[in-house]
Amino acid sequence: TARECGQLVFLEGLKSAVDVFFRPQEEPHPLQFLREANSGNLQPLYEFVQEALKPMDSGEAAWRCPVLLVDDLSVLLSLGVGAVAVLDFIHYCRATVCREWKGNVVALVHDSGDAEDEENDILLNGLGHQSHLILRAEGLATGFCKDVHGQLRILWRRPSEPTAQRDRSLTYQYKIQDKNVSFFAKGMSPAVL
Amino acid sequence: MTPAPPAPGPPRPSSASPPGAAPRHREGEQGPRVAGEAAERGTERAAQKATHDEGKAQRNGELGDRRGQPAGAHMGGEWHGRIRGGCGPRQRGASSLHLCIRAQEGSIRVSLPGIVNLSTTHARLRQVLVVGEIVDAPPLPCGGAWQWVVTPSEGVRRGTRRILEMLESLLAIGGLVLLRDSVEWEGRSLLKALIKKSALCGEQVHILGCEVSEEEFREGFDSNINSRLVYHDLFRDPLNWSETGETLPGGPLEALRALCRRTHPGPVTIALDSLSWLLLHLPCTTLCQTLHTLSHQDSCRGDSSPGEQVHVLGLLHEELHGPGPLGVLSSLAQTEVTLSGALGQASAHILYRRPQQRPTHQTQWFSILPDFSLELQGGPPLEPQPYPDPRVPSMDPTTHLTFNLRLSKKEREAKDSLTLPFQFSSEKQQALLCPGLGQATSHIFYEPDAYDDLDQEDPDDDLDV
Numbered sequence: 272t273a274r275e276c277g278q279l280v281f282l283e284g285l286k287s288a289v290d291v292f293f294r295p296q297e298e299p300h301p302l303q304f305l306r307e308a309n310s311g312n313l314q315p316l317y318e319f320v321q322e323a324l325k326p327m328d329s330g331e332a333a334w335r336c337p338v339l340l341v342d343d344l345s346v347l348l349s350l351g352v353g354a355v356a357v358l359d360f361i362h363y364c365r366a367t368v369c370r371e372w373k374g375n376v377v378a379l380v381h382d383s384g385d386a387e388d389e390e391n392d393i394l395l396n397g398l399g400h401q402s403h404l405i406l407r408a409e410g411l412a413t414g415f416c417k418d419v420h421g422q423l424r425i426l427w428r429r430p431s432e433p434t435a436q437r438d439r440s441l442t443y444q445y446k447i448q449d450k451n452v453s454f455f456a457k458g459m460s461p462a463v464l
Numbered sequence: 465m466t467p468a469p470p471a472p473g474p475p476r477p478s479s480a481s482p483p484g485a486a487p488r489h490r491e492g493e494q495g496p497r498v499a500g501e502a503a504e505r506g507t508e509r510a511a512q513k514a515t516h517d518e519g520k521a522q523r524n525g526e527l528g529d530r531r532g533q534p535a536g537a538h539m540g541g542e543w544h545g546r547i548r549g550g551c552g553p554r555q556r557g558a559s560s561l562h563l564c565i566r567a568q569e570g571s572i573r574v575s576l577p578g579i580v581n582l583s584t585t586h587a588r589l590r591q592v593l594v595v596g597e598i599v600d601a602p603p604l605p606c607g608g609a610w611q612w613v614v615t616p617s618e619g620v621r622r623g624t625r626r627i628l629e630m631l632e633s634l635l636a637i638g639g640l641v642l643l644r645d646s647v648e649w650e651g652r653s654l655l656k657a658l659i660k661k662s663a664l665c666g667e668q669v670h671i672l673g674c675e676v677s678e679e680e681f682r683e684g685f686d687s688n689i690n691s692r693l694v695y696h697d698l699f700r701d702p703l704n705w706s707e708t709g710e711t712l713p714g715g716p717l718e719a720l721r722a723l724c725r726r727t728h729p730g731p732v733t734i735a736l737d738s739l740s741w742l743l744l745h746l747p748c749t750t751l752c753q754t755l756h757t758l759s760h761q762d763s764c765r766g767d768s769s770p771g772e773q774v775h776v777l778g779l780l781h782e783e784l785h786g787p788g789p790l791g792v793l794s795s796l797a798q799t800e801v802t803l804s805g806a807l808g809q810a811s812a813h814i815l816y817r818r819p820q821q822r823p824t825h826q827t828q829w830f831s832i833l834p835d836f837s838l839e840l841q842g843g844p845p846l847e848p849q850p851y852p853d854p855r856v857p858s859m860d861p862t863t864h865l866t867f868n869l870r871l872s873k874k875e876r877e878a879k880d881s882l883t884l885p886f887q888f889s890s891e892k893q894q895a896l897l898c899p900g901l902g903q904a905t906s907h908i909f910y911e912p913d914a915y916d917d918l919d920q921e922d923p924d925d926d927l928d929v
Binding site for chain 2: 312
């Protein structure tokens, strides 16, 4: 229903990627970079985002504070886009969504971990520097567990609050349920207590 | 009972009142009213001790009104107790004045009501005690009758100087100051602290902003600083995607070059936020050449006075670049600050490259306050050291053994007189040189036949040569 109201705009990457190849080339498409030989830039994708999230002042109730959810950016890397291009795309999204329209951008990046992937590391760190809040979800150091699926580390990067000693970093553990995630402090899983 | 005095203070002078002198009251009983005291961020405690001469009898008359009060009433009981280490009724004949003040940065303002003859008092100021060291009191100007401006002594000055010096020393050398930060320890607040310092020194500050919006960058600065900042916006549309024509023509490189060509006279600070963004979008060589031009502008222009320096502050995100570009920028920089930290406390490792001097290192723990002023910290809180358990006595492990660890005299002699088999001593040399009758030496008689090919380099004939 949110989709019908226009509150949710969903760009399905897989489906849309196939469309790129069956359209005439003159029409701009968000995933135009798939057809380009060089690494290209994500300007068409940005323009799609801009178009979709632009606040409508046409009489109907305008949605406040747009949120852009990107799932996920590592896939773009594996499609051949350069890390700098992805960072530029996020830069423009921030400039438009955050600064102009006072919204938020949430992006997902996979951490390559042990695998030495330089492009992914550049993307990950570059995105970290652009972010105000970093959430790192990782498995437990001790291995798999039925009741605790992982832990979440929260890092604030923006020292804007006037309160002096605020926690820069917090850690929670979580368990994923059907449509919900429950959080608890370290060692405080309900299964243990 | 009041607590004992804290730090090792100066030994109290034995105040023996000379016979026949009129009984004196402690002039120190006059309440020293300290303006600007009780600053919780005080760095040093300065206690001033003045010893007065005998010829002060004339002042005692004025002090009569204090006689009735209990000792220590003039200052907070806590301070008084600390200084005097507990005291009973007012002691006559004492002749020292103790003031215990927490010093703020800068100067201590002390007013001493009740003492008329301040000039004499001033002349008698002998020692200024800063916690940990006693320094001879500097000559003091005497203000009005009731006010005494004290410049803190060398020790205090040294402490406060440290705070001011970190930012000043970073800006002192001129040229390029490189701030290397990471995701966990961000450097933008230090950059803003340096910008604020430059602005307060009267310099004009140009900021090439690529990573944050202008509003976000100016946040936290008050209006008089903001009026000195010129923000060149490369955040909104650096790559000209919106094609509205608002962006700076020529892109980031042209914007950077425009900063080189500024003609405004006077000292200027240029802040690049961030160098990483520029490095990702411009070729490294071009960027380095432009940076070099930027930071050596004053040497190019012949008409500028030597006192005018260009400060270029560059923020660099370490993890985004390989060792090549990092090394190049590092060698271009006159001052390099690497940010890291431990246990929630940020630290800066500073490398100074002064011209014609050896590079010097310094590590400083600090924190940045919301108004972008710098506060130095001592270091992260140390882990508590585990105490050795006092209940377990240290035992001698060589007692109660089932075997003997000691040598008797005979055994020791035998041990010392033993010659080791492979040690070459004079006896052995003789034995080898002159084979005696008792020695059974073996000889080998060898007659090579026709098929033997004795190769000196390969006697066993097993090398694959």
